[in-house]
Amino acid sequence: MKRLFLLEDDLSLINGLSFALKKQGYEVTVARTSLEAEGLWADGEYHLAILDVSLPDGSGFDFCRKIRRTSKIPVMFLTAADEETDIIMGLDIGGDDYITKPFKLAVFLSRINALLRRSDNFNSQAAMQSADLSDTAVTELNSGGISVRLLKGEVYKNGQLLNLTASEYKLLCLFLENPGRILSPEQILGKLWDCNESYVDNNSLTVYIRRLRTKIEDNPGQPKRIVTVRGMGYKWNTAD
Secondary structure: OOEEEEEOOOHHHHHHHHHHHHHOOOEEEEEOOHHHHHHHHHHOOOOEEEEOOEEOOEEHHHHHHHHHHHOOOOEEEEEOOOOHHHHHHHHHOOOOEEEEOOOOHHHHHHHHHHHHHHHHHHHHHHHHHHHOOOOOOOOEEEEOOEEEEOOOOEEEEOOEEEOOOHHHHHHHHHHHOOEOOOEOHHHHHHHHOOOOOOOOOHHHHHHHHHHHHHHHOOOOOOOOOEEEEOOOEEEEOOOO
């Protein structure tokens, strides 16, 4: 059974979401304040976190940052904060999805399922890579000072360990597995999300690309590794 962590202060919404999620077969742990969330988070292991932004004693953004210090589980923001700057902030600090209120329950549940499928696929691939220890197995990807150790799911830049989310890790691996090849937005989205997932658009992909660039590029404003090919997509540049 998947365990979900819900940080939300609206009691009526809590009741409705808890009922819907439990009906889907999920176990739900609820916190209504940042302080309560810290205690519950420390006491349990979860597969996905759903965070409101505006809380009585803090911000869901701050709690997301705490999660990202120790965990790569999917994080979804569910909030009335619908300004573009809020959405960009949520994705930039490590969120995997951002839903604004009001919302349709069916869409919310579909996106929960999609995030968990992506997480399961990531974990399954990591397990398969760890199980395959033959001499011919590819265990490391290297390019331009970036090293991905597939068996451990770790990424290093010039020997320094980077803290990447699961989505950022998959995106980087996709580029390193296709060096010098132009990847269209549709190809990238099809690899990172389910092919029938209709809720992730090119604007979201742009945020993910920018977020990854801030971690691997020397100058994210003038990227030399993940370059944009105007009108076509993106590619991993292998030339110095």
